[in-house]
Each structure stands twice: as structure tokens, then as C-alpha cells.
Amino acid sequence: MPSTPLSILDLSPVPAGATVTDALHNTVDLARRAEQSGYHRYWLAEHHLAAGVASSAPAVLIGQVAAATSVLRVGSGAVQVGHRTALSVVEEFGTLAALYPGRIDLGLGRSGQRRIEAAQAVAAPAPPVPARVVDGLLIPPPFSYTSVLTSPRFALSTALLHQPGAQPPPFAEQVADVLALLRGDYTDADGLDAHAVPGEGTDLQVWLLGSSGGESAQLAGALGLPFAANYHVSPSSVLDAVAAYRAAFQPSATLAEPYVVVSADVVVAETDDAARRLAAPYGPWVRSIRSGEGAMPFPSPEQAAALPWTEDDRQLVADRVDTQFVGAPGTVAERLRTLRDVTAADELLVTTITHAHTDRVSSYELLAKEWVD
Template identity: 60%
Template structure:
């Protein structure tokens, strides 16, 4: 049986276009994804860069109004920038009007802000000393560590701006449990006073955790019996450790009797391999803008983008070599290998191209090849 496919969207802004264009494209893609049989449509959260998904919960409400049945969610709310109550009340508001369709995805981003502000990049464990491997047809590159980022000053400034002066984030695990309690109606403040989120308490939302390593997010998702999304497209070098940590830590819960794993992949599909390779040729430039410290730039037109230098290529090689690029058949074959290797119950696809029509075609062609539904041209 073919596993479900879902979509992760960053609302990318292409060179020569605007945030308004990107948001309209997101609404259009969500509507088409529903027609084509994708299970979920998730929105990322990014700030002070050239993507338009800085307010995913607001956008989520707009997508709920523009669609009918596809599940919608965040991938993920950066908890370090939000209080538990604001998250629960926002999702509760949308669920009150469009019940039973929301995935509340939570991530750790923002919880290390003080370390970035005061000491640059936080210490990270040394990466395993290994070269690129191919496991059952899946590329597993060397682990990329934050210490290789060229400049963290912009990241530090952004984190500082997103935090009120003097405010401190709760520990990640504590905040996840606080959100659970607010949704369940069991929350008690520090002074013993019961508080009830209205709307929010009792909302029919599914809680998810997201992670790119075998660390706290994967282990916490397992311990709490929550579904988990492992980010192969962000950190392909750690995917096996991430999956193993989640499954090893999993304890059945009232919500979930067995692990439920989603694995992400970055994809560009076209009618043939050559066309797909051309459309994806400016992807490395986009990743380089992120890893250089400048933040995600406008997505360049492959017809005019200059070649990457050797130094630029080295910084992004793990992401470029693990992007799934090609004809529908070749990409579907590689995705099937990723699913088999990780044991994923579902794959979530992110696709960025300069032209919105090419992005639509990428998702449409893959949906048809994967057998989601009878898919017509947009």
C-alpha cells in the first residue's frame, strides 16, 4: 500500500516577486494539493528572511477558509518565540470554525536564543568522522554542524528582536507539557489557580513534534506518545539517528498506540530529468544564503543564476546531493527508498522553484506518479 504524501510550504519569495505573490501562491498550492490527494499541508515559521511564512498560524486560518478537507498545520511553531497560551488560543480559534483539521506542530527553535546572543554559536558535539554513504539507495551525507555557519550575527539579532526584553523561554519539554495541559483542560498555574484556554481547551487538534537529530525533540515525542516528523531535508546526515531515537523512546499513549513517523524530503519533479535538474539548479544558491548567515534570500531564476563557487558548493553539498530531483518515476523511486530505510508512515514534501507554475507541476506530477488520486493539470 502506498503511504500518504503531504506538503511543507515556506511561502518562498522568488526574485522579482513580492511577499504578497508568495502568500497568494501558498493559497493556490494548498487548494491544488487538496484536489491532488495530499494528506496534509504544513507551514513553516521563519523570520526576517525572504520567505513569507513568518506568521504561520495566521496563514493557517486563511488556508482553512480557502480549503475544505485537507489537514493543515505548522511545521513548526518556534516555541521560544511564543507563550503556551498564545499558541493554544490561536489554534483553538481556528479549530472552533474549522474543526478537526489542524496539526499543531511544535519545534525547539528559539530556545537557544540566549546562547546565540551571548556566545555566538552554541557548542555542538563533534560530528561523526565519516564520508557520504549510500544506504539502500538513500544518500546519507556527513553531518552538518552549526559551527560551520559563516556568520551568526544576523541570526542573533533576529532572535533578540523576537524576544521581549528580560523574557526567558520555558524549557522545551516543560512548554510542550504545558500546551498539552491547556488543550486537555488540566492546566494549573504556579500559584495553584486553574486556568482554562477559551477557545483552545478541548480543541480537536493533533499535537506533533519536529526534530533534526536524535536529541530532545525525538526523545520527548517518543516519551509522550506523540507523532514525530524527522527532517531529512534539513539534516540528512542525522536522519537514521533521529528515527532510531524516536522509536526507541516511544511509549504508547491514549492518542497514539504505536509510533507514527513522518520524514521530510526536498523535491523538484518535471517531465524529464534534464528539465528538473535545470529548475533545481538555483537551489544551492538558496541554501548557501541561509548557511552563510544572510538568511534565506529570494529564490533565483535558474536561467540567470551564476554557478556556485567551490567554497559555496562545499557549504551546501549535503543538501544539494540529497535533494530529490528528476522525472516523476525517478523521484518516486528514490522517495520509496527513503521510506523503506526509515520506516516512515508518511512523507512530507517541500519543493521550491523560481516559477510558481513549475512548483505546481512538481507536486502534481509527483501526486500522479505516487498514485494519490487521478490528477488533472492545474
């Protein structure tokens, strides 16, 4: 038995030279194999307008994955509620929960306020913070998303995802509406009730996801909901996120004690050298995201080696590359145990991207076999 449950976060990556259809079929195949390997849950991310990522409609993919598996919990990591209504989210996931009772997770992510925050960051940039190591865990300097969030491409994405003139409500209000609709006690300002069908009374497990010690972490704690902290996306603030969640935690009908899952980017192969080769395209892939272009199709090691690469590029992605867990099964398992121990995580959520689907499947299988007491 694993000492701590292992789960998977999947972006349905599109390898260079492959198609979106290939990527989606790979997701379903990987989920089947993950269930056989003993993974606890399988989450689908939500990304838009990226040539290299096919998980733009997580609810649709969740249904396909749940249909192809039997006991694996399946969910979203996370629904971007800033361009959705609470009712649409509850109806979609309520449908899934009715079809696959006891197996569906609804992970909610804060979005819609990021452009405002980016503008504030431009006006008042944060002072530089050095890297540090906490009990063996690297906490790199924070990465500023200001250039990405203020880019023309991000503006285009926002325009396409929102109805004209629409303004996302505060995250806390959206979460409150989701929970009220699920409980069946939603009323508006005039006292009128509304009932989500499907949705009301279903056994959805609601999660909040966050990358800092800000609103998501604090709200998850205050509501007594489980929380997912993103070491793989924002490694600089993972300790702030879990600390804020635990400090704010109030027992609820959902949880008597805090429950934290922490994510990590992982590539496992038979040897450290083989794993480093498979992970080599990760830096150029992250660069494509942080340059504002959107995730490119994931290149092969040979293709990645032929791409131009500068010191500025290295600096742009250093925090992500330096905190990726790459190596033989024992190497990666040891680093994951460090992550678990330092964050006191109750569960770990691993995400792996390689060019070849067979290498990605093998990475997860090798890790599952190694992850034992």
C-alpha cells in the same frame, strides 16, 4: 490509492522579481491544487527576517489555507515555541481548530536553546563523519550550524523575537503546558487553574518536529505523540531521529504505535533534464541561508547561472543539494520509496521550491499522479 500518504511543507517562497503578496497568493493556490491532487496535509513553516520566505506567521496563513480548502489537514511545521508562550500558541491554534474542526495540526519545534548549543559546539567541535549509503539512501556528513547560530544576524533575529530579558523555558515544560491547556487540566505551582478559550477541548493534532535523535524525538516518543523528522533540513541525522523516537515511544491516548512523517526536498518535471534545470537555483538559495544572510528571493535558472560560485560554496551546501530528489516522476518516486523504506516512514512530507509558481504546482501534480502502488 497511494501506498503511503504524501503531504506538503510550504515556506511560501518569494521568487526573485515577485512580491510577498504574490508568494502568499501562490500558497493559497497551491493548497487548493494540492487538495485536488489528493495530498493528505499541508503544513506551513515558520521563518523570520528572510527576503525570500513569506511564512513568518504560520497561524495566519493556516487560516487562509483552511478557508480555501475543504478536507485538507492544515498545520504548522513548526511553531517556534522558544519565543512564544504556551497560552498564546494554544489560543491561536484553538481558534483555528474551532473554525475548522478536525483539520488543524499543531506542529511544535524546539528553539531558544540553539545559541547555547552552538557555543558548546565551538568549544568542543565534533570529529568529521564520512558520508554513507544505507540501503540506497544517502546519509551525508553532518553540517555544522555553529557559524550561522553565532552570527550577528542570528543574534539580531533572536533580539527581535524575544522580549528584553526574556529566557525561553525548557522545551519539555512548554510542551507539557500546551498539552495541559488543551486538556483543560492546567495548574500552576500554587494550584491555580487556567483555561484557554479558545483552545481547551479542541481536537488539535499535536506533533513534535526534530532534526536529530535529541530532545524533540525522545520527548515525542515518551509522550506518545506523532513525530516529524527532517531529512530535507538535516539529512545526516534522520535515521538517528526516527530511531530515538521509536526507542522512546510509549503508547498514549493519542497513539497506540509510533507514527513518523519524514520530509524531503523534491523537484519533479516531465524529464530528468528539465527537473535538474528547475532545481539549479537551489544551491545558491541554500548558500544564502547558510552564509547567515537569510534566504534570498529564489532566483530563476538563468539568474542562478550568473551568480558567482566556488568550491567552498559547493561544500557549504553539498549535503542539501546531494539529498534533493530531482527528476522525472518515476525517478523521484523511486527515491522517495527508498526514503520511506529505510526510515519506515508512515507518511512523507515533500517540499518543493522553484522560481515559477506554475513549475512548483506541476511538480506536485506530477508526483501525485506517479505516487501509486
